[in-house]
Amino acid sequence: MGKMNLPATRFAAGFIGHSNLLEGVLADGTDASVEPLLLAAGARIIPLPRTAKLAPAGRHTLLLRPEALEFVEPRRGFIDGRIDEVVFFGSDIHVQLSLTDGSELTARCARTLSPRIGETVSFTWDPYRTIVLNA
8 A cells, every 4th residue: 555545654645645534542452352432532442453562551533534434323423524515526426514512524425315405424444444543
């Protein structure tokens, strides 16, 4: 994978493709049988792949690509948000959301989902499609 798929810093993530950056706290993974966790957006505990253990405990930034997010019913995903804007791009829809902590998130979904402005939605994603960034 190249730098677009695996940027190491916020700087690289900010100029190579669109990225959602969520601030959180990485829990100290002392038990080898337990996945590391990241507390993101003040809402939920989000599972991360074992590779996240390489990062020290403390504050970190989680990178999520808009196409990695999957819509689910409210309060059933890792994070919740309110839809602020819906933009149609051919076969895709770009959805701009506000999270409960005031941060913003962009999701990309198929036109078949028909998201509506003002709706509250929740998102999940494959933990192996997230990246914990360095400072």
